[in-house]
Amino acid sequence: MDFLAGFSAAQIAVAVAATLGAAFIRGLTGFGFGILLVPILALALSPVEAVLAINIMAGLLALTEIRLILREAERSAVMISALVVVGTAPGLMLLAATPQDVARFLIALVALSAFVAILLPRRGAAQPKAGTTAAVGLSAGLLTGFAxxxxxxxxxxxxxxxxxxxxxxxxxxGIFGIAAIAGIGSGTAIGVLEGKTVALGLALFPLVLFGNWIGSLAFGKVSDRLWRSFVGTVLGAAAIAALVKLI
Incomplete structure (x- = not known):
């Protein structure tokens, strides 16, 4: 465990527990890994360390599911992914320049916004207009870098x-995988990706695979309403817990 010497036992314990839970949710729903994990992990690590470690895990996980992505993903994912790459580096630079307590607070608010978004009424199947798709891609890129x-x-x-x-x-x-890779590249380019962060991400990755696999077993076996309600509850709890801890 010498490669994790830069982290305390408490930090590693928090990272292990939070990673396993977030990976299960991700396997069940296809999303929620970063939204759930960052607010918790950023309380034990610096926000930059938390964001980059999660990007490492998420990027590796997406690579294991490349066949599913190529076979089933909507074409809009290509445009959104490209714009995510454009927006990631500015978001990470903003994070690096933001005081840690302020960054933790803003990250918790982002998680809370995801909870609210899950509760919005469902729309038709039609793909939104190009302007909406572009806005989604750019904002997702900024949030990839920052949170x-x-x-x-x-x-x-x-x-x-x-x-x-x-x-x-x-x-x-697919989008989250590209976002994670963009985050890793941006962190390397601006010099904030440290060796201990890479080591932590790699060490936690087997837990990500295990939790994601367990969650995937449940995918499609629960009703749409149940899994939306479950994820919404977990998202809200994670955001509120992070906000209460900060306050």
Whole structure:
């Protein structure tokens, strides 16, 4: 465990427990990994460390599901992914320049916004206009860099429409994978990605695979209303817990 010497036992314990739970939710729904994990992990690590460690785990996980992405994802995911890459570096630079307590507070608010978005009424199956799609991509990129959370704009875009659940899941997984890779690249380029953060992300990845696999077993076996309610409850609890801890 010498490669994790830069972290305390308490930090590692929090990271292990939170990662396993977030990975289960991600396997069940196709989203929620960063939204759930960042507010918790950022309380034990610095926000930059938390964001980059999660990007490492999310990027590796997406690579294991590339066949699902190519087979089932909606074409809009290509445009959104490209714009995520554009917006990620500015978001990460903003995070690095923001005081840690302020960053933690803003990250918790982002998580809370995802909870609110899940509660919005569902729309038709038609793909939104190009301007809306572009706004989703750019905002998801900024949130990827600042909070490892491309989900708040992306999740309502897909889950809020009457499209097949597998299409929504595959599209989100693909976008989140590109977002994670963009986050890693941006962190390396601006010099904030440290070796200990890479080591932590790699060490936690087997837990991500396990939790995601367990969650995937439940995918499609629960009703749409049940899984939306379950995820919404967990998202709200994670955001509120982070806000209460900060206050």
């Amino acid at each position: 490892a959370m491309p989900g708040p704009p992306v999740v309502p875009y897909y889950v809020g429409r009457d499209i097949p659940r597998i299409t929504a899941k595959a599209s989100m997984i």
